[in-house]
Amino acid sequence: MSYVDEVLAAVKMKNAHEPEFLQAVTEVLESIRAVVDANEEKYRKVALLERLVEPDRIITFRVPWTDDKGEVHVQRGYRVQFNNAIGPYKGGLRFHPSVYQGILKFLGFEQVFKNALTTLPIGGGKGGSDFDPHGKSDAEVMRFCQAFMTELYKYVGADIDVPAGDIGVGGREVGYLFGQYKRITNSYEGMLTGKGLTFGGSLIRTQATGYGLLYHTEEILRLNGQKLEGATCVVSGAGNVAIYAIEKAQQLGAKVVTCSDSTGWIYDPDGIDVAVLKEVKEVMRARLTEYKAARPNAEYHEGKGVWTVKCDYAFPCATQNELDIEDAKALAANGCKGVFEGANMPTTLEATTYIQKNGMLFTPGKASNAGGVATSALEMSQNSERLSWSAEEVDAKLKSIMYGIADTIASAAERYGMKGNYVAGANIAGFEKVAEAMIAQGVY
C-alpha cells in the first residue's frame, strides 16, 4: 500500500464521524500523491503525513451566557490549533448551529495550506461555537462573545494564535471579543484581526476575501485567454464574502445576477444592486425578501437555485458543500466556463471532478479566498509596527498576493504534469512549504 493510502485509511478509521474533515484530507492527500511518491522515504522517516493530519491540539470549552429574559444557555466553544510550522495559528471563528469538531478540523486543515499559499508567516487554525447569532439582540451577542473570550483568552495571543471572523462572526462580534480580551488581560495587542478601523483594524480587510477572489479570478482567466469584462456571473451567499465579490466583479465589468442566503435566492436581471444588498444584510440584518421589496424587477425564490441560472462564471460564496453534482451538471449545461470558490470547500468532491472533466476552469477556496487571511496578516504587520497603511497600499498588496497565488498554483500543477489542475497546484504548493518547515524543525 502506498504511503498516501496508508495514511488515508488510518484517518478514515480514526475520524469516521467527521465527514467534512475526511473530505478535506482525502482531497489534499489524493492531489499531492505525486509529490509524496517522489519523496516517500524522506517523509515516512519523520511520519510527516501522520503529523500533518493530526491537529497540534483541540481546545473545547463550555460557554454559558444569559439572554435578555435572564435565562441561562450553554453553548460549546472550540479552537483547533492545527499547525504552526510557518507562523502563529491563524484562522477565523465561526458561530453557526452546525458547528462541531469535524467542521472546524476540516476548516483548520484547509487553513494550513491556504496560509502557506499567501507567502506570509502564518500557521493554520480555526474555532467557533454552535451559537446562532440570528435573531439575537446586540446585548445577547455581546454577552455571548464576552463569555466565549473569557475562556479562549488563555490560548490566544499576537504571537500564539490570532483568530478572525468567519460565518456569523463579523465586525460587531470581533469588537466584543477584542474588548473582552483587553479587559481580562490588561493588554492591547493584535491578537484578533478584522477589528474596527478605530482600534487597530486594517483598511480593506472587510472587502479582502471578496475582492481577492476576483483578483485571483482575473489572473486565472488571463492565463487562460479569457476575461471578466462583459461576463455574466452567478454568486451564492449574501454575507461578507459574497457582497464584496459582487462589488469587485461589477467594478471589473462583469454583471452579477444572483445572490442567496440560507432561506432563499435572488435573480436580478439588471444586476445585483450592491448598495441595496449591503443595506439589507449589513444594516438591517434581514432576509433577502427585503431586497426583492426594494427591487421590484428582481425575483425572489425560496430554497436553493442559483446554479440553475445561465452564466459565464460561478462563485460559490456561502458555505461548505453547497454545490453538488446536479448543480455542476446544470452549470455545464448552461455553458458556464469556470467555478471559483469564495467559500471554504463549497463544491463536493464529485462536483469538483465533474467540473474539471468537463473543461471548466476550477480554483479551490484555499487559493481563491486566501485574500481574507492574507489581509489579516497585513493587519498583524500594521499592529506590530503600530502604523496604519492606506487603502491603496493594502489593496495593492492584496492584488499582488492574489495574482501571485494564481501563478504559483498554475506553475505547481504544471511542474507535476497536471497543467490546469488548480486543485492539485494549490495543494502541492501549500504542502511543499509546510512540509519543508516541519522537517527543518524536527519531530514534535
Ligand code: NDP
Ligand atoms: P457570512 O456569515 O458573512 O455569510 C454567509 C452567507 O452564507 C450568508 O448569506 C448565509 O445566509 C449563507 N449561509 C451560511 N450557511 C448556510 C447554509 N448552511 N446554507 C445556505 N446558506 C448559508 O460569512 P462569510 O461571508 O464570512 O463566509 C462565507 C464563506 O466564506 C464560508 O465558507 C467561510 O468559511 C468562507 N471564508 C470567509 C472569509 C472571510 O474573510 N469572511 C475568508 C475565507 C473564507 P444567512 O444570511 O441566512 O445566514
